[in-house]
Structure formats: structure tokens, C-alpha cells
Amino acid sequence: EDQVTQSPEALRLQEGESSSLNCSYTVSGLRGLFWYRQDPGKGPEFLFTLYSAGEEKEKERLKATLTKKESFLHITAPKPEDSATYLCAVQGTGRRALTFGSGTRLQVQP
């Protein structure tokens, strides 16, 4: 059974204070690891897909990296508008649907 664990559950940063969110996973053959952002009252918004260990992707202040056991979402010099819940999900070869973690609630204070 595919499993995803995210840490920390919640993170409070000052504006400009860089940090990383962790996503540990176990999956029977990784087809893809996905990062989503979810704002209160909205559906998850797609950020990145990573396919193999060593891969990295960047978008504005966000950078996602992948190893064989975990993924990190690095946030550089965050702004208050980066405040949201960040969800990690995996798709394994045995199942086409995504298995999500419980998310990290990020709050960036001005």
C-alpha cells in the first residue's frame, strides 16, 4: 500500500525566512510525485511533477527535489501570499490514483 507522510504539520515563517517542507513516501514503483498548493475553501492547485530521483523543478520561490525515499519543497524568501497548505502525492505503478499526505500548513508573517 502506498503511503505518504508530510512534515512538519504546520510551519510559521517570517517573510524572507527560507525553509523546507518534507514528504516521505513508500510506493510500489514510482510513476510520479506531485506537489499541490491548497488555499482555504479551494481545491488543490498543481505545482510540480517529479518522475525520478535526482530531478529538480523550480517555480518562482519554490523548488522541489526528489530522492528515492523523500521529496523536499524548498521555499526561498517566502512572502505572505505563499501562505497555504502544501500537499504531496504519489502515483505508483500498481494504482493509477494519487495517494496524498495530510499536508503542511504554511503561514508566512509580514
Next chain:
Amino acid sequence: EAGVAQSPRYKIIEKRQSVAFWCNPISGHATLYWYQQILGQGPKLLIQFQNNGVVDDSQLPKDRFSAERLKGVDSTLKIQPAKLEDSAVYLCASSLEGGPYEQYFGPGTRLTVT
């Protein structure tokens, strides 16, 4: 490009009543998913359609939940009868066929069962 549409956005019902949710996916997306998201948790798959056919409904409580996708486009999810523990946000998502392709989510329907 229009996103995934869902209605209603909010619904309050009493336990043992029935409720239905509607989803219109992104045009051209053959795969449609229904997820349940309980407060503080990540989305959990209920059912996945590939065009008109069901691909995965292993976590759908079939004694009370049902879903259909007519003509490979719109889909409805029904709960009958509802229980208190069904209170959650019901998310619809769609993606291209094959993959692994990213899934695009609608705004969700927040269901409260009293």
C-alpha cells in the same frame, strides 16, 4: 481554458437524507476522479472513471455511495443515506488519459451532515 466545475459549493443535510454532487471536467480530459477530503487530511480517492468506465472504486462505500459518468463527460456522485461521518469536502478532478499526468481539481463541495 475553463477549469473543473462543481456544484453545489455548499450543502447542509440531516443524517439519513440523500444528496448529489455534479462535476464537469476540463474539456478533453478522459479521466475523472472523485475525492473525499476530511478537515485536516489530504484528499482520499473514492472513484476513478476512464471515459464511461470505472477504473478504481475500491475505497467507495458502495452501500451508500454511487457515482456515474454519462457520455464520458459530466459526472454525479450520490450519497444515500448520509451519515454524520460523511461531512467533508468532495473534490472532483480530471486529467488526460494515460500518464502520469497531473490532475486538475475543482473548487469542491463542502457537505455538512447534521
